[in-house]
Amino acid sequence: EAGVAQSPRYKIIEKRQSVAFWCNPISGHATLYWYQQILGQGPKLLIQFQNNGVVDDSQLPKDRFSAERLKGVDSTLKIQPAKLEDSAVYLCASSLGLAGGHEQYFGPGTRLTVT
Amino acid sequence: AQSVTQLDSQVPVFEEAPVELRCNYSSSVSVYLFWYVQYPNQGLQLLLKYLSGSTLVESINGFEAEFNKSQTSFHLRKPSVHISDTAEYFCAVSERGGNKLVFGAGTILRVKS
Numbered sequence: 758e759a760g761v762a763q764s765p766r767y768k769i770i771e772k773r774q775s776v777a778f779w780c781n782p783i784s785g786h787a788t789l790y791w792y793q794q795i796l797g798q799g800p801k802l803l804i805q806f807q808n809n810g811v812v813d814d815s816q817l818p819k820d821r822f823s824a825e826r827l828k829g830v831d832s833t834l835k836i837q838p839a840k841l842e843d844s845a846v847y848l849c850a851s852s853l854g855l856a857g858g859h860e861q862y863f864g865p866g867t868r869l870t871v872t
Numbered sequence: 873a874q875s876v877t878q879l880d881s882q883v884p885v886f887e888e889a890p891v892e893l894r895c896n897y898s899s900s901v902s903v904y905l906f907w908y909v910q911y912p913n914q915g916l917q918l919l920l921k922y923l924s925g926s927t928l929v930e931s932i933n934g935f936e937a938e939f940n941k942s943q944t945s946f947h948l949r950k951p952s953v954h955i956s957d958t959a960e961y962f963c964a965v966s967e968r969g970g971n972k973l974v975f976g977a978g979t980i981l982r983v984k985s
Contacts, residue, residue, distance in 0.1 A: 761915075788971070799876070799962050799975030800916070813972060848916070852971060858904050858923040859971055863916040 759783065761864035763849050769870045775837035778867045782830070782851030788812075790861060791824055791834050792848040800848055806832065807855055839871045874899040874965045876976035884982045887955055893948040893979045895937075895963035902968040905946040907937055908975075911959045919961070922946065933957075958983045 762781040770776050782789050787808050792800035803822065804814040808829040817824070821840070826832040836843055846866040852859040879894040897903065907919040920931040927939040937948045946963060963976040 797881075797977065799878075799964075799977050800973075801975070802972060805972065850916075855971055858921065858966075860918045860921070861971070861973065863908075865915045 761849055761851055761862055763864035763867055767868050770839055772841055772871050773838040776839055777833050777835045778847050780832045780849030783862055786851035787854050788852045789826055789832050790850040794846045794848055841871050844871045874974045876963050876965050876974055878963055878976035878979050880979050882980045885953055887983055887985050888952045890951050891953050893961050895946045897944050897965045903965045904968055906964040907948050908962045909959050953983045955983050
């Protein structure tokens with residue numbers, strides 16, 4: 758089966774510009790996650806969707822970050838305007854459901870550099 | 873809220889030597905525990921997990937981890953490492969019944985010949 762797809766793989770922008778990332782989860786996976794991984798740290802959950810509804814966005818900086826999953830499949834994460842501290846790898850993951858213990862499958866990530 | 877501490881940022885080891893990567897967690901509720909691995913230029917993938925039952929869990933490539941509730945630890949071990957085990961290893965925890973993962977900072981395992 759195809760894995761989690763993400764694009765672009767790399768992005769370089771200047772501060773105050775906007776950027777968007779795209780994620781296509783594994784077919785049939787109802788739950789989708791966006792993580793931010795800053796160099797030297799573990800991934801940090803930004804937002805979690807169940808189908809097209811938000812389950813948890815408590816750590817999403819809502820003044821500049823937004824995410825949507827309109828049809829319960831693909832998702833986009835947007836940053837507007839970007840700051841230097843947003844430089845990180847943005848990971849998308851998906852799982853079958855919300856029940857505990859379900860494996861999360863990760864995409865290859867998008868490496869964002871803000872200059 | 874949960875937290876995870878991985879005590880070593882890097883662990884260098886010679887091929888065929890044993891290795892232990894340490895992980896301690898903090899939580900006020902019962903938890904599930906996971907080890908994820910990230911090989912160079914690849915995405916994160918699940919190595920093994922503890923949900924319930926036997927406190928010793930194993931992966932298909934020879935790693936094992938033991939859940940120790942009294943010490944709130946979930947250390948990862950392998951009796952004999954290979955060059956191909958060179959990767960970054962992340963310990964993660966979620967509340968029992970939920971699946972929001974909280975990750976540690978990761979440990980880079982470097983296997984030398």
